[in-house]
Amino acid sequence: MPQTLSTREANLFRTVIRHYEEKQYKRGLKAAEQILKKNPRHGDTMSMKALIMNSQGKTEEAFALAKEALTIDMKSHICWHVYGILYRQHKNFDEAIKAYKFALKLEPESQQIQRDLAVLQVQIRDYQGYVQSRFAMLKAKPHLRQNWTALAIAYQLEGSLEQAENILTTYEKSMTNVPLKTDQEHSEALLYKNTIIAERGDIQRALEHLDSDCKNCLDRLAVMEMRARYLGQLNRKEEAAKAWRALLDRNPEHPEYYEGLIGALEIDEKDEAALKAIYDEYAAKYPRSDAAKRLPLNFLTGDSFKAAAKSYLTNMLDRGVPSVFANLKHLYSDVAKKEAVLALAEEYLKEHKGSEQANGDSSKGVGAALYFLAQHYNYHLSRDLAKAMEYVEQAIELDPKNVDFHMTKARIFKHQGDTAKASEAMDHARSLDTKDRYINSKAAKYQLRNNENEKALETMGLFTRAETVGGPLADLTDMQCMWFLTEDGEAWQRRGNTGLALKRFTTINNIFDIWQEDQFDFHSFSLRKGQIRAYVDMIRWEDSIREHPFYFRAALDAVKLYLDMFEKQQAAANGTNGTGEATNGDDAAEKKKAAKKARKEAQKAEREAAEKTAKQDPNKATAKKDEEPKKKDDDPNGLKLAATTDPLGDAMKFLNNILQFSPKNIEGQIAGFDVYMRRKKYLLALRCLNAAQALNPEHPRVKEQFAELQKAVESLDDAQSAKVKEVLKAKFSS
Amino acid sequence: MDIRVLRPSDIPLIQHANIENLPENYFLKYYLYHALSWPQLSYVAVDVSRPAKSAYDYPKIVGYVLAKMEEEPTDGVQHGHITSLSVMRTHRRLGIAEKLMRQSQQAMVETFGAHYVSLHVRVSNAAAIHLYRDTLGFKTEKTEAKYYADGEDAFCMKLDLGPIREALQNELLEQDGEKKDKDSSSKKKQIEDGGKGGGSEGVDEGEAVGDVGRDPEAADSKKEDKTVKVKVGRGLGVGELVERDESKH
Numbered sequence: 001m002p003q004t005l006s007t008r009e010a011n012l013f014r015t016v017i018r019h020y021e022e023k024q025y026k027r028g029l030k031a032a033e034q035i036l037k038k039n040p041r042h043g044d045t046m047s048m049k050a051l052i053m054n055s056q057g058k059t060e061e062a063f064a065l066a067k068e069a070l071t072i073d074m075k076s077h078i079c080w081h082v083y084g085i086l087y088r089q090h091k092n093f094d095e096a097i098k099a100y101k102f103a104l105k106l107e108p109e110s111q112q113i114q115r116d117l118a119v120l121q122v123q124i125r126d127y128q129g130y131v132q133s134r135f136a137m138l139k140a141k142p143h144l145r146q147n148w149t150a151l152a153i154a155y156q157l158e159g160s161l162e163q164a165e166n167i168l169t170t171y172e173k174s175m176t177n178v179p180l181k182t183d184q185e186h187s188e189a190l191l192y193k194n195t196i197i198a199e200r201g202d203i204q205r206a207l208e209h210l211d212s213d214c215k216n217c218l219d220r221l222a223v224m225e226m227r228a229r230y231l232g233q234l235n236r237k238e239e240a241a242k243a244w245r246a247l248l249d250r251n252p253e254h255p256e257y258y259e260g261l262i263g264a265l266e267i268d269e270k271d272e273a274a275l276k277a278i279y280d281e282y283a284a285k286y287p288r289s290d291a292a293k294r295l296p297l298n299f300l301t302g303d304s305f306k307a308a309a310k311s312y313l314t315n316m317l318d319r320g321v322p323s324v325f326a327n328l329k330h331l332y333s334d335v336a337k338k339e340a341v342l343a344l345a346e347e348y349l350k351e352h353k354g355s356e357q358a359n360g361d362s363s364k365g366v367g368a369a370l371y372f373l374a375q376h377y378n379y380h381l382s383r384d385l386a387k388a389m390e391y392v393e394q395a396i397e398l399d400p401k402n403v404d405f406h407m408t409k410a411r412i413f414k415h416q417g418d419t420a421k422a423s424e425a426m427d428h429a430r431s432l433d434t435k436d437r438y439i440n441s442k443a444a445k446y447q448l449r450n451n452e453n454e455k456a457l458e459t460m461g462l463f464t465r466a467e468t469v470g471g472p473l474a475d476l477t478d479m480q481c482m483w484f485l486t487e488d489g490e491a492w493q494r495r496g497n498t499g500l501a502l503k504r505f506t507t508i509n510n511i512f513d514i515w516q517e518d519q520f521d522f523h524s525f526s527l528r529k530g531q532i533r534a535y536v537d538m539i540r541w542e543d544s545i546r547e548h549p550f551y552f553r554a555a556l557d558a559v560k561l562y563l564d565m566f567e568k569q570q571a572a573a574n575g576t577n578g579t580g581e582a583t584n585g586d587d588a589a590e591k592k593k594a595a596k597k598a599r600k601e602a603q604k605a606e607r608e609a610a611e612k613t614a615k616q617d618p619n620k621a622t623a624k625k626d627e628e629p630k631k632k633d634d635d636p637n638g639l640k641l642a643a644t645t646d647p648l649g650d651a652m653k654f655l656n657n658i659l660q661f662s663p664k665n666i667e668g669q670i671a672g673f674d675v676y677m678r679r680k681k682y683l684l685a686l687r688c689l690n691a692a693q694a695l696n697p698e699h700p701r702v703k704e705q706f707a708e709l710q711k712a713v714e715s716l717d718d719a720q721s722a723k724v725k726e727v728l729k730a731k732f733s734s
Numbered sequence: 735m736d737i738r739v740l741r742p743s744d745i746p747l748i749q750h751a752n753i754e755n756l757p758e759n760y761f762l763k764y765y766l767y768h769a770l771s772w773p774q775l776s777y778v779a780v781d782v783s784r785p786a787k788s789a790y791d792y793p794k795i796v797g798y799v800l801a802k803m804e805e806e807p808t809d810g811v812q813h814g815h816i817t818s819l820s821v822m823r824t825h826r827r828l829g830i831a832e833k834l835m836r837q838s839q840q841a842m843v844e845t846f847g848a849h850y851v852s853l854h855v856r857v858s859n860a861a862a863i864h865l866y867r868d869t870l871g872f873k874t875e876k877t878e879a880k881y882y883a884d885g886e887d888a889f890c891m892k893l894d895l896g897p898i899r900e901a902l903q904n905e906l907l908e909q910d911g912e913k914k915d916k917d918s919s920s921k922k923k924q925i926e927d928g929g930k931g932g933g934s935e936g937v938d939e940g941e942a943v944g945d946v947g948r949d950p951e952a953a954d955s956k957k958e959d960k961t962v963k964v965k966v967g968r969g970l971g972v973g974e975l976v977e978r979d980e981s982k983h
Contacts, residue, residue, distance in 0.1 A: 182847060218845045219774050221739065250840070253737035253833055255782060288829055290735055294783075323796075323825040327735070330783035404823075435858075438823040441754045463757045465883055479759040483750060515746075518763040526770050534773035538742040538766065547790045548746055664789035 003039040016048045020055070028052045043073025047082035054086055062086060077107035084116070091517070093124045111140060118150075119523045125543070127158035145171060146527045149189055152196070153532065157539065161200045168193045185530035187218040192532040194226065203233045221250070222533075232260055240264035252282050252289040272300055276308070290327075297331060306340050313344050317372065320364030322404050325375040332381040342382065345372050362399035370395035374408050378415060388412045403432045403439055410446060423450035430459070437463045441483075448487040451495050460484060480511050482550045489554065493561055501561055503638030508554035509654065512546055547661040552668065555654035559671045562651035566678055569647065648679050659688070666695040673705050682713055682724045735783075735825070737833050739841075740776040740798070742769050747795040748778060755820040757884070768800050768817065774841040775801040775814065777834045779821065797821035799834040803846050814842035814895075816853035832869050843898045850895050854881060854888040866891050 005013060012031050019028030032049040035042060046069035054062035066086055070079045084099030100117040107113060118133035134151040141147055148171035155164035168189065179186035190213050198206040207230040210223065217223050228243035244261035251257070258279065267274045276296050283292035293312055300308050309328075316324035332338040349369040363371070370391050377388035389412050395405045406429035413422035423446040430443035440463055447456035461472035468475035476484050489504030519542050526535035545551075635641065644650050655675055658668040669692035676685035689709060693702050710728055713721040740748070745765045753759045768776055779797035800818040807813055816838075821830045842848035855862050857877065866872040872891040881888030 184846075219841075220844045221774065221841065251737060251833075251837060253735065253779075255736055256738075290828055294735075319827060321827045322823070323828060326781065326824055327783055330785055333785070436823065437757055438755050465757075467883070478761070479753055480749065480761050481753050481759075482746070483754070515762050518766055522766065522770055529771055531770055531773050534742070534770050538770060541741075541743040548792065549788065549790060550746055552788075552790065662788075662790055 003042045005035065005039060005042065009035050009038065013045060013048070016045065016052075020048060020052055023055070025052050025056050041072050043069040043076050044078040046072070047076070047079045051082050051085060054089065059090065075106060077103040077110065077113065080106065081110075081113055081116075084113075088116070088120060093120050096120055097124070097126070097129070109140075111137070114140070115524070119520065122154070122157070122523050122539075123520055125157075127154060130154045131158055131160075145185060145189070146530075149192070149530075149532060150527050152192075153536065156196060156199075156536065161196055165193060165196050165200070168196070181216050182218070184218065187216075188530045188532055190214050191217050191219060191222055191226075192536075195533055195536075198226070198230070203230050206230055207234060224250070228257075228260055232264055237264045237266060248282060252286040253291045255291060255295060258282075258291070258295060269299075272304055275299060276304070294327060297328070297337075301336075305337060306344070309337075309341055310344050313341070313372075314348060317345075317348055317368040318364060320361060320368045322363070322371070324368070325372050325379075329375075329379055329381075332379065338382055342373075342376060345369055345376065349373065362395075362402060363404070367395055367398050367402070367405075370398065371405060371408065374405075374412070378408065378412050383415070385412055385416050401432050403429050403436070406432065407439065407442060410442075414446070414449065419446070419450040423447050423452060427459070434462070444484065445487055448484075448491045451491045453488055453491050453495070453500075456484075456488070456491075477507060477511075480514075482508060482511070482554075485511075486550070486554050486557070490557060493557065498561065498565060499638030499642035501638070502558065502641040503635070505554045505558035505561070505654070506638070506641060508551065509558075512548075512551055515545055516542060544661055546657045552658060552662050552665060555658050556667055556671060558654045559651045559658065559675060562647040562654075563671070563674055563678070565642075565644070565647040569645075648675055651675050663691060664695060666692050666699060669695065670699075670701050670705070673709075677708065677712065682709065683720055685709060686724050686727060735796070735828065735830070736780040736793075737777060737830070737837065738780065739774065739837075740769055740778050740800075742766065743792065744778050744795055744798075745769065747792055748798045748800070751795045751798055751820060751822060752800075752818060755822065756818065758818065758882075760818070765800065768802055772802050772846070774845045775803070775838050777837045779825070779830045779834060781825070796825040797830040797834060799831075799838050801838045801842070801851075803842070803848065804852075811849050812847050814839070814846070814848045814851040816851065819853075831865055835865075835870055839893070839895060840898060843895050843902055848895055849899070850892050852890065852892045854878065854890055856882060857887045857889055863889065866893075 012035050016028050016031045016035070019025070019031060029049065029052050032045050032052065035045045036049070039045065047066055050062040050066035050069065053065065063086060066079070066083050069076075070083060073079050080099050080103035084096045084103060087093070087096035087099060097117065097120050100113055100120065103113045104110065104117060114133060114137055118130060118137065121127075121130040121133055131151070131154040134147070134154045138147040138151050148167055152164040152167040155161070155167060181187075194206055194210050194214055197209055207227070210227055210230065214223050214226075224243065224247055228240060228247055231240035231243055241261055241264035244257050244264055247254070247257045248261065262269075262275060262278060265278070267278070269275070279292045279296045282289060286292065293308075293315075296308055297305065297312065313324065313328075316327075328341055331341065349366065352366045352369065355365065361367075374388050374392035374395060376382050377384045377391065389409070392405060392409045392412060396402065396409065399405065406425060410422045410425035410429060413419075413425055416422075423443075426439075426443045426446035430439045433439055440459060444456040444459040447453075447459060457472050460476060464472040464475035464479075468478065485504045485507050489501045489508075492498075492504065493501035519538065522535060522538065526532065526538075546555075641650075652675070655668075655672055658665070659672050662668050669688045672688035673685045673692065676682070676688060685705075686709060689702070689705050692699060692705070696702070706728070709724065713724045713728075745762060749760070749762055749765060777799050778793075778795050780793040781796045782793070784794050797820065798818075799816060801814055801816050804813050804815050816835075819831060819834065821834075839848075839851055842851055852875070853866065853872070855866060857863075867874070870893060872893045875890045875892045878888045878890055880886070
């Protein structure tokens with residue numbers, strides 16, 4: 001039976017809660033122990049003690065104590081609530097939800113429990129549960145608009161658009177005062193409702209609602225854009241054209257507006273002259289608009305292309321705009337355009353040759369043309385690296401201190417496969433403008449491509465925050481610098497340092513975990529702020545966050561590395577017979593040596609970085625004193641990761657995400673096949689293979705993998721293999 | 735190139751552009767905080783001419799402006815603030831930074847009734863100062879000593895958004911005039927919000943919103959926007975999602 005507390009101790013219990021809330025953990029603990037001295041089996045106090053211990057980092061003891069408290073007092077909502085909080089803090093949301101539900105059953109009126117539960121439900125996308133919770137919360141406090149909006153969001157996410165709209169309408173009808181025009185929440189709620197109407201597919205009604213209810217909404221751009229889109233969809237051409245024009249007057253750099261206008265004017269997409277006239281109109285109206293001048297190059301052909309390209313290119317080269325090649329290279333998929341652009345650039349150069357001013361801006365005119373041609377011959381669709389080098393050398397001769405020219409020279413070396421020279425050249429470019437982080441980042445990247453991890457980190461350290469504990473790497477990790485972590489990992493992988501490579505790829509995975517958790521606070525924050533459309537956008541983006549190329553690249557790297565590790569382990573296990581294995585053994589020993597050396601170098605670099613940090617201006621270091629001490633990484637060099645005995649099992653953590661979020665990426669399917677084959681999961685391997693074949697039947701690995709699979713199941717006669725054989729047979733007979 | 739309002743899915747590549755270009759960096763949550771608090775104010779420049787690399791290609795961000803409203807303005811006047819602005823070195827001289835800024839300023843007035851916008855800039859960053867002062871018309875308010883983590887001072891700059899406010903008021907009045915018969919509700923309320931410069935004496939100068947609040951004089955000045963660096967401290971704690979004084983280090 002649960003113990004009951006005397007008045008004095010009940011008061012003491014309240015102070016425990018207060019101390020916890022104020023993060024006065026020591027005092028809280030002391031008070032809790034005072035109660036437990038007299039009432040050693042008081043569940044609520046035990047739970048609170050567990051909660052405080054958890055905040056002090058004693059996770060295991062906290063869970064044990066909370067569990068014990070529950071066995072003593074199963075009927076206490078506090079015990080269940082604490083249990084839920086513990087799970088929530090350790091990101092086990094499913095268990096947390098279960099605990100919260102028990103707590104709520106015991107204390108149905110608790111708004112705090114209800115609110116916490118709702119947030120967990122939307123975080124794990126239990127939309128049905130979320131609808132129920134938000135419904136209960138609305139019932140408890142129907143006077144708050146937030147609660148109505150929240151229920152509508154829950155319905156929308158669940159897919160019940162009609163209910164979502166109805167809820168919003170019900171609230172609107174209940175409003176007694178007309179909200180101020182400056183009321184953000186009201187303005188956003190109206191626009192949010194409008195997006196729901198459109199999402200239901202009723203564009204006509206969405207337009208009517210927009211015109212009647214959203215005229216004064218504060219997000220004027222959104223109103224204008226929605227209106228233009230609706231009018232376009234409804235084929236109300238004339239009004240649509242007017243709406244698109246109004247948008248172009250606001251922002252003549254947004255291609256969608258031009259496309260919308262062209263659609264509304266019903267211009268035949270083959271009528272180049274008529275299309276061009278539209279763009280020309282805006283190029284004349286807004287002379288500084290790039291889009292109006294550049295977009296026509298996409299559809300123009302023949303002589304009109306040449307004329308337009310000439311005028312564009314001349315203008316850009318005269319002004320020395322460094323991005324002109326980047327702005328045109330997409331045209332190169334069309335061979336005629338590629339040749340025309342080259343001819344124009346050469347012509348420009350010829351005409352301007354000799355007009356270089358000694359003291360003028362060398363990035364303009366001749367310098368710009370040489371730079372353009374160097375990039376042209378460096379691009380994969382028009383590559384001639386000798387010519388590229390020739391042009392870039394001429395450009396450098398003109399201006400030996402131009403960062404962009406040297407940067408391109410480094411790129412040419414890279415394409416020649418000379419990573420050492422590329423790294424050197426990029427570092428030279430960096431030295432010409434040491435205040436620019438962009439060129440600094442590029443220099444570090446090229447150092448990594450040349451396997452100079454230590455040097456790269458030093459380069460990056462020129463711009464990272466000096467006072468960050470743990471040096472540049474810690475700062476780059478904190479700041480979620482994905483590109484560096486990926487490139488660093490890949491370089492370690494090439495150098496044979498499996499530990500550090502896995503460490504970096506795992507860090508990327510962890511950062512994606514953080515990005516997913518980042519939404520947590522916004523489930524309540526956004527309701528307070530009222531920016532509902534942005535919130536829903538965020539939710540939808542977060543749903544597929546791991547499809548991002550940042551994730552895919554690191555995950556695929558990791559899977560391939562684990563596959564390698566598996567192969568090596570197999571080879572080592574069979575390594576006693578045959579000369580082939582013997583050399584493999586040597587190879588492995590060699591690699592081990594290299595890894596050891598790399599590890600030592602990395603430790604040295606880390607030590608040096610730490611020393612450097614220690615030597616920083618003490619004033620700067622103390623400025624951040626209030627920062628919480630960072631949790632110590634117990635495997636900074638990834639040695640534990642590299643010591644795995646089950647590399648294929650570890651690979652699954654990455655592979656599952658690849659196959660779930662980027663199924664259309666053939667490289668992922670191919671890697672999936674390789675993993676499943678080695679795990680002898682032939683049906684799953686077949687599934688990857690089928691997916692790969694559907695994506696690109698011509699891919700060289702696809703054929704190989706079919707043969708591999710066939711061979712593997714040939715001699716087997718278990719149920720799985722039989723099924724695979726059957727499918728394969730059907731595939732090849734058809 | 736495409737200039738448009740920021741979407742949450744842009745954020746990883748905005749963060750990438752930021753850490754590639756500038757020494758003041760933020761974690762993803764700080765970008766989310768901007769995107770979910772003032773989604774109308776942040777803009778990106780996208781390289782649309784880049785061929786897609788896979789089925790999961792995200793638009794390449796070559797420039798961005800990350801902006802917000804000051805939540806508790808010390809002077810009591812509603813105003814915007816530029817948290818970070820940068821353009822990739824490879825995309826300079828296209829006027830991108832200026833275009834991003836103008837879009838953001840327009841939205842600050844329209845959506846949040848801002849009276850002015852403020853920012854910090856390194857005193858050594860001549861290119862950025864040129865953009866703010868000469869192209870956009872910012873005035874240096876004061877110098878903040880040792881604002882940056884590395885000890886550099888910052889200019890605190892301000893731009894009065896009065897001209898955009900007036901243009902908007904005129905436009906709303908004009909709309910009202912057209913609608914008088916159909917719609918009797920006056921827009922006075924919205925116009926007068928904030929009080930300052932609420933008068934409607936300005937005659938319609940036509941093309942009120944043309945190319946977004948462009949300053950015709952500035953348009954003629956020679957552009958040379960290099961990577962623009964803006965420092966507003968590091969947005970460390972968004973933990974509680976409460977705005978903090980970012981100038982503390």
